[in-house]
Amino acid sequence: MTKVTSLPADDNGCGWFHLSPARQARPAHAGKKDAPWVVVGAGFTGLAVARQLAVHFPNDEIVLIEAQEVGFGTSGRNAGFAIDLPHDIGAEDYIGDLATANISLKLNLTGQNILRALVEKYQIDCQFRASGKYQAAVENRGIAVLDAYRRGLDKLGQPYDVIEQADIPAHVGTHFYRKALFTPGTVLIQPAALVKGLADHLPPNVTLYENTPITEVVYGDKVVLHHAAGQITARKLVLANNAFGMRFGFLQGTMLPIFTYGSLTRPLTAEEQAQLGGKDFWGLIPADPFGTTLRRTHDNRLLVRNSFSFNPDGRSRQKYLDRFVKRHRASFERRFPMLPDVSFDYTWGGSLALSRNHQGFFGQLAPNVYGALCCNGLGVTRGTVTGTLLADWLAGQRNELIDFLLESPGPNKNPPQPFLSIGVNANLMMGQYRAGREG
Template identity: 65%
Template sequence: MAAARQLATRFPDDEVLLIEGQQVGFGPSGRNSGFVIDLPHDIGAPDYIGDIGTARLNLALNKAAQEILKRLISNHNIDCSLNFSGKYQAAIEDSGVSVLDSYRSGLDKLGEAYEVIEAKDIPAHLGTAFYRKALYTPGTMLLQPSALVKGLADSLPSNVTLYENTPITGFERGQEVELRHAKGSIKASNLLLTNNAFASHFGFLKRRLLPIFTYASITRPLTDDEQARIGGKDHWGIIPAHPFGTTLRRTPDNRILVRNSFSFNPRGQVNPGALAQSKRKHRLSFERRFPAIKDVEFEYTWGGAMCLSRNHTSYFGALDSNISAAVCCNGLGLTRGTITGTLLADWLAGDRNELIDFLIQSPVPAANPPEPFLSLGVNANLWNGERRAGLES
């Protein structure tokens, strides 16, 4: 939607078609945990920041995305429970505490603010005594992602036509691009692929994009008594110190969201059996953290795909003479989807600036081994990662 909105603005005399296979909000854009994160977080670097020049550019991209979203939410009165409560990165294992210490040194290099929360003070913040240490950073925005993307869809410029429930079943390149669907076809002078791992279904970036599914459950709203039993702030978001740990949110309507568990689904579809297995893991994670309200039931459980690459990079730019892409957000869909979609439209309009040049010149997603070795390797890595997360999961 960011790309379509900016295209419509930059090319006001052109017709822009936005094609969605499902309904807006039903895919990962509406199913994520609602963190609009500002800080870079390079899990491959010892201090989780890495090259300081690259980190500063990633920080600039993320903050630009936040500004775009704040402006759109304000201008179009999108009710998506936006709040500026920052995020906590919390640890229980020794390895997780070491991650927080390393990340602190990286944030010092970057000059970004943080606060260390020791174990005795964590319950007053988060309503749980489970964690040993937390690192609070104030720049993250939290929101309700489905409400956001539905509001963005409802406020698209007049020269954008949104077609929902229109999965593309065939594709032909040429002077015009032809997209076939169940009821006919669409011809366009230019095609922008902003569909993450599904770009490979169009024949591009094959064996470079990894659709990694993660799963979440959310409780019913807590009663006043249950809220009093756990205490803590009214709303917050926790990301784990270990990459395979548990993400948590307390939402403005007093629900607790629990996200963990991972699977590699090459076809990009949820495995129904994984939902029941993940829900059992969510229940264990919830009860460990909130024993005072352990009987609160989950109201919903779901899964959604992230697009990752083996070298943690994205793709931005041309794929063919009239086809371009901004894909592979590596788990930062709200920020990266917003800014790369916007900048892709600006680039097609002829703009060049430091951020566009950075994206164009960045390494492309690394090639992966062929099947069946890919699935065996990725699933083994996911299993091992979750095992090593220990109590962080």
């Protein structure tokens, strides 16, 4: 028996969740149940796995288990960028090997297209807009990153526009940045609204249980998952719970639960919108990965997202929220001095499952146990496509994308504790310090 020693515990401050359309959470599981397929984790990956399994096996019941409420966890806490382009931070031009970059592009575009089709089919109200994204810099280091990425995009044959300092305010209002790169392929979303909508339009042979954290697992010819009110027996188990997959006994010591933090303002008044200027809906990421991400939302709020913490158990910590909201305030005031009276309505944290070699896992973990884990910060698109393709593979399909994922070496092993925490925390601290005014 494997005891699940840490369960998801996110804070209650996520603006995306509270501002998204209300839904009735599905009941938690109680008693005993047997099912051909059980999927753990109802984020973008798990929803995609369950949906596609239901298509391939219409006579099977697919059980989908979520420890919290759908939309409350990681998938509803990101900045809402469904990114199309590869971004290999280990490569000089951020593209790296051209063949790998083209496959990554194809994976991301496939994920986007899957989501677009579902949003259109079910009319999910999640502000799904093909708005593109800005990548902006103020420090010399950041501008060098933009120049390198531009060379990489040329190599990949992808379009972009260079926006010089004088023209940036017409796009995003702020005069803060010296240069920006606009790429048109990113889709912006309200992430909690999207994941809630996906959960409410699952095929009829998918049974979703929310607020059902698994506490123990017995592996064998069948897999028995225990929770506080009963147990679920699976002929085949699929893990789609990212870093919490380690708590189920797999890929231990490979994934890093890194939390990042966001704050969302109150809606801007008409006068404040005029003072800000720029477009009415946009997203901006920093040239420096430790810098600040910004969004202007459909309801005229501004999102500020920066700062990182390493929470090895994958659970939220109030002390980081208290600390980083002050950093959000300082970042906001540097960028938007014309809006001195705009307060934050929400502040929250959300985890990323990262690996040191930027690889995820896709395939079989053990007899009757499979997984699509570790999206490395691309959960919206990469989670959707890997979840879909994992179900395709389990149904006997093979194609270029599935073969590419199966051939991945997977996330590599981390150093043991306490060296891991010392090293990760030192890197996070140094990265945020070096980001300078990009933060």
